[in-house]
Amino acid sequence: AQSVTQPDIHITVSEGASLELRCNYSYGATPYLFWYVQSPGQGLQLLLKYFSGDTLVQGIKGFEAEFKRSQSSFNLRKPSVHWSDAAEYFCAVRTGTASKLTFGTGTRLQVTL
């Protein structure tokens, strides 16, 4: 069965510092991969997605992610974090023909000023 692992439960970075959130997946076929962000008390907003092609994908709010098949990873990066980026970040993989999304457990990002 497919699974998604986000090894970091909680990360704290200083504003202006770079950020990398880790995501590893387990799935037999080529996955469709997503990163969503959830601000406190809000719904989920799509940051970016990977279906095929260029393994480095750009998203909204200055985020990017790189798909590495050899490492089964899809890490999220941002070169300079803003205080407004503080939120919960979820990696997800779409599997099967029924568009089922399997989510990781999330990484909570705290940004210090």
Place this chain on the structure above:
Amino acid sequence: DTAVSQTPKYLVTQMGNDKSIKCEQNLGHDTMYWYKQDSKKFLKIMFSYNNKELIINETVPNRFSPKSPDKAHLNLHINSLELGDSAVYFCASSQALAGETQYFGPGTRLLVL
């Protein structure tokens, strides 16, 4: 203008009651979903409907009954509410044939006392 909307936003009720959550999307999508987010922020799919037909049912107790009167609506009815049903319930939609991105509603925060 809201793409995926849910009502109510908050729901506080007593154990044993029956309640419904409504979801509407104006994106013209043909697939809709219900996800449950527990107190540890873990997101798990419950149901998925495509063109009003149930296609995913993730071993959810039969106290939960989704109903899709048309492609733009997917409601969730919960009978005999239990303490463990307290969670945030998210509705989502996607165009299953044209793309894989799921768009999420703002969530309904259910508290069972």
